Amino acid sequence: MSKERRRRREWCATDNDDWQTPEEREKLKEISRQLRPPAKFIWMGIIGIHLSVVGTWVISYYTVRAIFNRTHPELGWPIWKQILTIELSFLLMYAIIKFAHVFVRPLRRQMDWFFHLIGAMKQLSKGNFDVKFKANPKYMGQFGPLVTTFNEMASELSQMERMRQEFISNVSHEFQSPLTSIAGFAKALQAGDLPDATKHHYLDIIETESKRLSRLSDNLLKLTSLESKHHPFEPKKYRLDRQLRHLILLCEPLWQEKDIEMDVDLPEVTIVADEDLISQVWINLLHNSIKFTPKGGTVGVRLTTSGPLVHALVYNNGPDISSEALPHLFERFFKEDKSRERERGGSGLGLSIVQKIVDMHDGEIAASNRPQGGAQFAVSLPASSTSSS
Structure with a gap:
């Protein structure tokens, strides 16, 4: 395999040889024709080549003439001097071509992998999200961020x-x-x-x-x-402590059935948020806490403020959350114990909904285990949240 072919395969965006169909190659050729420079630039290039030939010959002629006129003026202008002039002209032309090649070669390399990048984009559009574009950083130049961004995009899509x-x-x-x-x-x-x-x-x-x-x-x-980002979002000012008290009373049949003690500390707190959406957060967290609290246990709800933030803590003295489960609690359909969750009627979506609502309010939610035993969920919300992103 030639070096050129190995180089092309190294830059190829996919690992297999059949990475382009004949139709795609024709499209790339069409793009290449569209990128071809205008005729005036081509004529300028031809004229430039002729001027370079004339210029190198003139320089060689006067160089040879000056040297021999200074050292051996009696020799005149024999044929071997003309041959020497031509050889020097070719040498200068070769030097100019090599010098130009230093600047042109990176451009050709860039164009080469640019067409491969188009092929990689075609693969991406067909659903091949494992595509990864490889290119030599030495020749990427100003296109480096484009290659990096493409690989990041492909990785995210995958x-x-x-x-x-x-x-x-x-x-x-x-x-x-x-x-x-x-x-x-x-x-x-x-x-x-x-x-x-x-x-x-x-x-x-x-x-x-x-x-x-x-x-x-x-x-x-x-x-x-x-x-979908089209869900109704209507923030308004209301008393968060009153909302929590109301929801705790709504859950009274659940915690009374298990003889659970409610440890409530709710100072007066006002917040600007979507009341209906935030109520879904507290309902899900309260139901979760009650569900995993043993009979005769305790469920607590606390409110505090610090600067522009409101902090709500919902906890229980039930079993701890395993260290393996903690990082995945807010993932869709995640259940620490699938069999127990099925018996309890859980779907594994409640905490995902909670996190999405909290994110819409530019807040944060975190789950952890209490030092004295049991799980707790800490929610932090801006007191004047107006975001829906």
Whole structure:
């Protein structure tokens, strides 16, 4: 394999030889024709070449003449002097070409990998997000940021594609599981000769799985709407402490059923935010805390302020969150214990929705374990948030 071919393969954007179809090569040739310099520049180049030939011959002629007139004026102008003049002219022409090549060669290299970059973009447009453009930094020049940005874009698109496929796989799995249960128990009920207690048990399971499907659909729609950047966002001034007290009272049947003690410290705090969206944050965090708190345990809600920020802390004295799960809590469909979550009716989307709403308000949310045991979620919001990004 020639050096030129190895060089081209090294700059090639993909690892396989068949990285261009004949149609793409024709398109690249068409682009090359479009990038061809105008005729006036071509004529200027031809004239420049002729002027260079004449100029080098004139310089060589007077150089040879001056040297021999100074050293051996009696020799005259024999044929070998003319040959020497021609040789010197060719030598000067060669030196000029090599000197020009120093400047032209990087440009040719840039054009070469520029066409390969177009081929890589074609691969990217066809869904090949694993494409990576390789080029020698020595010849990238002002196009260096373009190559770097292209590789970063391809890497981000590849990651997004993997997340999309994983999301579709998770959605399919989450829907398939309750549908399988519903179908199985419905078929069992068709058998007929079942005790009434068993029938009621099967019907309860079908009802539970149907509700889980409904919640999953609602959460998916809500998350999609929030991420579309077209979700209604109407910030207004209101009392955050009053909102939290109201939501805690709404959850009273849940924490009274488990005999949970509510540790509440809510000083008067005013905030500018979308009240409906922020209420979804507290509902999800409260339900999570109550769900994982043992019977007779404690769930706490605290409000503090520091400068322009409002800090809310929701905690419980239930089990700690594992160190492996902490970095992934806010990912879609993530469940630390999938079997327990399914029994509790969780979909793995609640905390993703919470994080998206907090992000829309330019806030931050973090999960951690308390030193005395249990999990806690800390939410920080600007007191006058007006963002919806």
